[in-house]
Amino acid sequence: MTDGPLTLGRRFEGTRAIGKELPMELTATVTAIMAIMSFSFLAAVILGMI
16 A cells, blocks of 8 residues: 555545445436525525515
């Protein structure tokens, strides 16, 4: 092992991933949906205060 800072990739290299990793496209879609939902909730709260 080389000397240097312990990065996330090197630290978890030997450990097993819990579950399955999601594909990047699905992660982006889920993130976009959550952002829209949270913005809608925030807008509803603000409009409810008026």
